[in-house]
Amino acid sequence: MNLLVSVRNFCLIVFSAVFLTACTIQLVPSYDKELVSGLDTANEKALTLFSALGGGSTKSEYSTYKDDYSETVGKLKAMQQRAETRQIPPLAKRLKKIKFVSQLCDAEDDASACVNASPRQIGSAIDVLETMQRTHKDNGLSDDLVTGFETGFTTAIQQALFVERALER
Amino acid sequence: MNFEEILGSVVAALKEEIGDDLSSIQGFIDSQGRLLAKQTAWIATSRTTGSLKDDDELYEFFVENLKTNTEGFVRSIAMHTIITIEKAWNAVANVLWGAIRTALTGVGIPNSMLPETPPFSA
Secondary structure (H helix, E strand, O other), X not given: OHHHHHHHHHHHHHHHHHHOOOOEOOOOOOOOHHXXXXXXXXXXXXXXXXXXXXXXXOXXXXXXXXXXXXXXXXXXXXHHHHHHOOOOOHHHHHHHHOHHHHHHHOOOOOOOOOOOOHHHHHHHHXXXXXXXXXXXXXXXXXXXXXXXXXXHHHHHHHHHHHHHHHOOO | OOHHHHHHHHHHXXXXXXXXXXXXXXXXXXXXXXXXXXXXXXXXXXXXXXXXOOOHHHHHXXXXXXXXXXXXXXXXXXXXXXXXXXXXXHHHHXXXXXXXXXXXXXXXXXXXHOOOOOOOEO
């Protein structure tokens, strides 16, 4: 009788385990505290730079800000590299078979575009800062242009921070 | 196992997991909508009367950047949706595993043989 109970219990455990196989899933990368902290730091540096350049800045003043540009862009590139090289859960690759995911995310070309969105968003923020740096160096910046660069940067960095913070679950 | 009780736990777990997500995504959509609209208006004004008036290269850069940021916005929402699906799925799996665990304990299987969370993941 005891043997029967043991066999029944064993079968129940096996059945439950099989039933719940693949029951918990991971579709997106794990939360990376250092990445979020690095993005926060870069964002703070960039906002300080935008604030200092408010009202515009001449070409001759570029040298004053050269190091601020380099530090901010360098930090962002390091964070972009960190986000690009992290592990993507294997199950995420299957998402590209879902029509809306492949259409929205160019998943056919890049399966990670919607499950690891921040590298492109950080790339957009870097693009803005590098273009602003070149413009400042070559021609100087008007107040008008600083506004355009700041809005482009803020939009991109806010997206990256939003998705990275959402990974804390 | 009491079906109503399990269902109630599933619904409560989903409300807890997804409720916060909905309010955070609403704030993000509002903020991004404002920023993208502001940039669109700025590009139009600056091209007509401001710094972009005689600068085709910068004008093209800003238009391309607006396109990239709009795609980034859509991808942020898609990624957030995928995160919400993952959280909802796992919340339900945890509740169901809890119910199975209770039932198995009830028929004499020791707690030590049953992990707190579902034993497998994908």
